Amino acid sequence: MFGLVPFTKNNITKKDDGFDRLFDIFNEPFFNSAIAPMQSAISGFASFKVDVKDLGNAYELAAELPGIKKDDISLSYENGYLTIQANTNSSKDEKDDSGKYIRRERRSGSMSRSFYIDNIDDSKANAQFKDGILTINLPKAAPKNDAKQISID
Template sequence: MNRIIRYTYPRTASLIPALANRSPWAALESEMDRLFESTLGDFAAPALAPRFPVDLYEDKDNTYVRAELPGVNRDDINVEMVDGFLTINATRKHKDETFTLNRSVSIPEAVQADKVGASYENGVLTVTLPKQEQAKPRKINISVN
């Protein structure tokens, strides 16, 4: 059974520490910004940032990161795991223009980083992140005394 997990990219504003002299309305303003971004963010994101959507899902043995990168050559894709983050960089060339796309996703610690694999087929990049043995679900037998 696969589970789909929606990943949203953190807002830059949410990474800035709270200021001491905040307005009493600041919390309401932040919440309104968050609501509008979560509702309309997917429509505006392609025009505002060189990012691309990713899907995260898992089964009992692996976690998967799936990214649609149509029009990108396999040689123009770079995948790295550094400090618990999976970073995907891609370059798309179209006529006389070159577009650089990038995305970083936080990966749980229960992944075997040395066994991560990636495949690219029909414009879809799939990164396979094998789970460590202790992170895999195990069936526990119940004995009767």
């Protein structure tokens, strides 16, 4: 299943006999939106989107984490890798027999993304979480000048 590619007009060879029009149904909005949930089902849990900006003297990451509480997010920086981890729990009330679910899409799980970002001053790194957006500021470390002059005998 990992090799599935949805049909689009771009990946079907066009023929003069109009055969390619048979596949136009796969370009309908229903099929395009139906593929996205299948991809997250394959991975077990949907990931989150992250923007990374180079501000010159720092890197700024903005991660979309809607519906996640600040206490359920953890950040770590180790060996040049920044890891963002978020846990989410859907409310499961086993005693609530007032209704039966027809469809249940909210899940409990964990999401994690790691980014290799070298040469930062992790002692000055900071993060803010507001309105479902986690913004991380990673100041760049001062450039090291490890070059040494070697004398020639």
